Every structure is written in structure tokens, then in C-alpha cells.
Amino acid sequence: MHIEMKGINKAFTSNQVLKNAGFFLKDGEVHALMGENGAGKSTLMKILTGVYQYDSGTILVDGKEVRYKNPQEAEKAGIVFIYQELNVLFDLTVEENLFMGKEIANKFGVCDRKAMRKKAQEIMDKMGVHIPVGAVMSELSVGQQQMVEICKALMVDAKVLIMDEPTAALTQSETEVLFEVMKSLKAKGVSIVYISHRMEEIFALCDRITILRDGEYIDTRYIKDITMDDVVQMMIGRTIGERFPQRHLTIGGEVLRVENLSHKSLFHGVNFSVHAGEVLGVSGLMGAGRTEIMQAIFGNLPVMEGKIFIDGAEVKIHNTRDAIHAGIGFITEDRKTEGLLLDKSIAQNIELANLDRVSNRGVISNAKRNTLVKQGIEEFRIRCFNADQECGSLSGGNQQKVVIAKWVYKQPKILILDEPTRGVDIGAKKEIYNIINQLAAQGVAIILVSSELPEVLGMSDRIMVVCEGRVTGIVNAAEADQAKIMTLATGGNIA
Structure with missing residues (x-):
């Protein structure tokens, strides 16, 4: 799926959050979207998926102009957004969260719990997630809840998957499992928009990168053609020096x-x-x-x-x-x-x-x-x-x-x-x-x-x-x- 966003403008009251922003996604690529907090990354993707309506601009999907009214329309078109803010019902089980609005019914129109449990377990096994599908969400850690959210998105036959800080709550081993799933999806032609502040992930995983700064489009580059210092310079408009400040401190009692x-x-x-x-x-x-x-x-x-x-x-x-x-x-x-x-x-x-x-x-x-x-x-x-x-x-x-x-x-x-x-x-x-x-x-x-x-x-x-x-x-x-x-x-x- 090809997606092109051109000249996107969006204001909330007097606050102009996007100014002539743009983005272009190719088939089967992992495309990083980076910028400082508040640069407009999530807002741009929420506009694509119909969470927000833009003030002006153009969105083309496979060459046709679209304007999704809500996330459900975008999802039917094959575009799924995994939000940074967890979208879970804490009083329900993992299985119930996975199938919310997508329940499997038997021939009598009643929820087929057995079929749902089997499919839920298949998805969890595919992701390498060892969480009981009958566990209540409130009993899980933030990282485990995040993995359930990712599993929920993979249950949809997505052509484009937007991931907003998907590894923020994951440890190294869970991140490696997620990366393997992403590589598998990419091999099947699924395009992935990857929003993250973790430079190592961007350079290990992504094909191209688009930078936003203060709501404006800055540049799109191939990862192989840039360095981390280049990315930082484009993101914040200045060099940042050493990544971790030097420590020359006296440790006391x-x-x-x-x-x-x-x-x-x-x-x-x-x-x-x-x-x-x-x-x-x-x-x-x-x-x-x-x-x-x-x-x-x-x-x-x-x-x-x-x-x-x-x-x-x-x-x-x-x-x-x-x-x-x-x-x-x-x-x-x-x-x-x-x-x-x-x-x-x-x-x-x-x-x-x-x-x-x-x-x-x-x-x-x-x-x-x-x-x-x-x-x-x-x-x-x-x-x-x-x-x-x-x-x-x-x-x-x-x-x-x-x-x-x-x-x-x-x-x-x-x-x-x-x-x-x-x-x-x-x-x-x-x-x-x-x-x-x-x-x-x-x-x-x-x-x-x-x-x-x-x-x-x-x-x-x-x-x-x-x-x-x-x-x-x-x-x-x-x-x-x-x-x-x-x-x-x-x-x-x-x-």
C-alpha cells in the first residue's frame, strides 16, 4: 500500500500543530517517523487514520484521495494504529480485550469462546508472549499490556501497521521478539510506520526515515545514507553533544x-x-x-x-x-x-x-x-x-x-x-x-x-x-x- 500525505495543516484552537506536513510510505517498508515530543508525529498519523480531521492538505492511498472519518474506516482499508497510550479495558481478560468488537460467533449467533481462545493463543504463541489468555488485564505489567495491544493489532489483516513507541514498555528480549514479527510482516508486503525515540532501533530496523520539527516536514532519507548525529540535527535544529553527559561526581556515604x-x-x-x-x-x-x-x-x-x-x-x-x-x-x-x-x-x-x-x-x-x-x-x-x-x-x-x-x-x-x-x-x-x-x-x-x-x-x-x-x-x-x-x-x- 502506497500512502502519500501532502501539505497537511492542523490547528487545535490557536495552536498550529501541523504546518504543511508530509509523509510518503512505500509497499513493504519499515519507515521511521521521528521528531521531538510535540513535533506532530502522532497527530499526523491520527489524521491519516481518521482520529482527527485535518484543516487542509491531501491524503492519497494507492493514488486515490481519501479522508477517513474514523479509525474504523481506516482499519477496514487495512491501516491499523497501535497507540502509545494503551487502549485496553482493565477489568476484562486478555482474550476479551483481543476480541472486543471482533467476537467469533457460532452458527447460533452466540460467542464461540473455544474458537476465540484458540485463535488468541495462536496469536500469543506467534508473538512469543507467555501470558494466560484468561488473565485480567489489570493484573498485568505495563509491558505485558503493551504486548497484548500489539497482538490485538496483528489479528487484523493489516496492509499498514502504525506503531507508536511499541517497545517503550518492553525489555530487550520482548523487543527482539517484536522485531522478528515485524520482519516477517515486512516480508509479506506489510508496510510499517515506526514512531520511536530509540535510535538503535531505528538504525537496526528501518529502511527510511522522515523527520518532523515543530509540526513541519524537514526531510526523508534512507537510513543507510545518514548517521545518528544527522538525525538529531534535523530533529532539534542543533547538535546535542555526547549522548550521555559525563559524570565526574564525588560519591559520599x-x-x-x-x-x-x-x-x-x-x-x-x-x-x-x-x-x-x-x-x-x-x-x-x-x-x-x-x-x-x-x-x-x-x-x-x-x-x-x-x-x-x-x-x-x-x-x-x-x-x-x-x-x-x-x-x-x-x-x-x-x-x-x-x-x-x-x-x-x-x-x-x-x-x-x-x-x-x-x-x-x-x-x-x-x-x-x-x-x-x-x-x-x-x-x-x-x-x-x-x-x-x-x-x-x-x-x-x-x-x-x-x-x-x-x-x-x-x-x-x-x-x-x-x-x-x-x-x-x-x-x-x-x-x-x-x-x-x-x-x-x-x-x-x-x-x-x-x-x-x-x-x-x-x-x-x-x-x-x-x-x-x-x-x-x-x-x-x-x-x-x-x-x-x-x-x-x-x-x-x-x-
Whole structure:
């Protein structure tokens, strides 16, 4: 299927989000669509699939002008969009989510559960996804939910598959499985639009790349003809320097120590420590228990046994309030449901997390509130219309900056960052890395949980690897590489 989008313009009220944007997709190619958060990538694809209607421009599919009224029309034409924002019903099972609106009926017009279960299992097996089809979606991790979404899209006989940050919640092994499926689809003539901020994926997988910047078309190039530096230059209009900022920090005394922390089914005998000014990277495969360990330290999960020490003194953490009082901050991996109030403004999100800083004797001071919020927008370079803009209308990277801002201003001793750059463009990633280094320079103990091995290796002083709920090794970053980390992540030993 050939798709050509020319001169696409789109404005939301007074905000012009696309200005003469364009895109051209060929048969059987994997085509990267890149740009900073807010550049208009997802909006352009939502216009193609009828989620939004464009103000002007032309869309041609196989030479014929089209204008899909809704995603269902686009899907019938063979164009399927896997959204970055999960589109699942959490109270239903995996099987029920897969067949929502596509139920298989028997000759009596009744849902054929057996046939649906069989087909669901076939799709899951094809993807290498080991999730029970009868599992309730709310019981799954974000990464597992993402894999179910991908499986759901593959149930449609798609000619074009649009993937918006499909690997953001996946670990290395799940990503490799997805890539094999994509290669198989490409071999069958399926075209794939691949939206991602992960440069390694783009250069390993894609044939061509189109760049948008500030809603405008910049260029389309063959991957073999460009470098990562070229892509960054086109995306942000400037060079960005080294991908990971240099760390020349002095590591101080122990701030956090965990001894024999255990949960009845999720993790066992966890021991580690973090020092002032140190970045402890945490790596492991999906379901290894990384996030669960951090949730327990933050009081979100009950522990069966174990001790937590802060500044050498044992602390009892029964809930998140205890953790915050002890000086622990937690930037969750799921910013949309756990990190932000999406229907509230930037100002309200920052204010609610810092009431003690913006109030006098229990009464909110507008002057203090406005000063803190203005500082947050400027310091963290949050791209927005104003402080009253709802967080749900911000791009993913700017949402993440709001989450970071509200926690940084609480001035924690220990800051846990769980997938802090998921779905964030390369320019915003560099800004987040600089913030991490600045906090470390101020003596904050940082725990960085990430599924991106280059990020863990590039930002950490030490790396703790988790496999099946147990810590299989803690190595100095200077002595680590991807092979060693993956060996430990799969239960192996390193010399």
C-alpha cells in the first residue's frame, strides 16, 4: 500500500500543530517517523487514520484521495494504529480485550469462546508472549499490556501497521521478539510506520526515515545514507553533544541500605545499598521484579521480611506517606495513571505534591505557588501554552518533566526513577540525564530503573541486575557491558 500525505495543516484552537506536513510510505517498508515530543508525529498519523480531521492538505492511498472519518474506516482499508497510550479495558481478560468488537460467533449467533481462545493463543504463541489468555488485564505489567495491544493489532489483516513507541514498555528480549514479527510482516508486503525515540532501533530496523520539527516536514532519507548525529540535527535544529553527559561526581556515604527484603511471591532476599551522589542502575527482564522491589521500598507493596535503613537508622515504611516522610521520592513507570492527574493543570500537579512549600499555615499562597510553578516550567523546559494547561494535553516528554519537577521540588534524599525516559525524545532525554546528574551532585542518592541497556550503562555508577525476584549481581558500570548484564538478567554467572 502506497500512502502519500501532502501539505497537511492542523490547528487545535490557536495552536498550529501541523504546518504543511508530509509523509510518503512505500509497499513493504519499515519507515521511521521521528521528531521531538510535540513535533506532530502522532497527530499526523491520527489524521491519516481518521482520529482527527485535518484543516487542509491531501491524503492519497494507492493514488486515490481519501479522508477517513474514523479509525474504523481506516482499519477496514487495512491501516491499523497501535497507540502509545494503551487502549485496553482493565477489568476484562486478555482474550476479551483481543476480541472486543471482533467476537467469533457460532452458527447460533452466540460467542464461540473455544474458537476465540484458540485463535488468541495462536496469536500469543506467534508473538512469543507467555501470558494466560484468561488473565485480567489489570493484573498485568505495563509491558505485558503493551504486548497484548500489539497482538490485538496483528489479528487484523493489516496492509499498514502504525506503531507508536511499541517497545517503550518492553525489555530487550520482548523487543527482539517484536522485531522478528515485524520482519516477517515486512516480508509479506506489510508496510510499517515506526514512531520511536530509540535510535538503535531505528538504525537496526528501518529502511527510511522522515523527520518532523515543530509540526513541519524537514526531510526523508534512507537510513543507510545518514548517521545518528544527522538525525538529531534535523530533529532539534542543533547538535546535542555526547549522548550521555559525563559524570565526574564525588560519591559520599551510604544513604539507603536494604537487607533481606522479601515478598511472598514477587522477590526474595534483596540486599543492596546506595550512596549520596551515586546513581545505581537497576536492570532485568520484564517481570523480573525490578519495579516491585522499588514499590515495596516506597510503601506501595507489603513485605514479609527485611529491613530498610536510611542514614544508618532503620525505618519502618508501611505506606507511601512513611516513605515520603523518610525522604524517598518515586517517579513511577506509568506516569499517566500513577504519576499525574491528567485532567488537572501543570500548576495543580506541581502544587499538590508540594503543599508545604506553597502554603502559609495551611493556606495556599498564590505568590509562592506561581513562583514555584514558573520555576518548574522554566527549569525543566516544559513546553506548554501556560501553567494552566491540562497535563493530559501535553506530549509524553513534557508530561514526564512535570512528574520529575514535582518530585525534585520535594527535595528527597533518595529518588527512585522507574523508566524515566520512556517515550521521551532524544533532546528531552539529555535534559533528564542532566537533571539526574545535577541531583547526584547535590548528594541525592539515585536509583535508576531502566529497560534500555545503553541508558543503564551510560548513566550508572553501579548496576544491580534482577532475575526472577532475586539480585543476581551488582557490578561497577566501568566494568560492565551489555553481554554481562544480559547474562545476569537471564540467571547466568559472570567471572
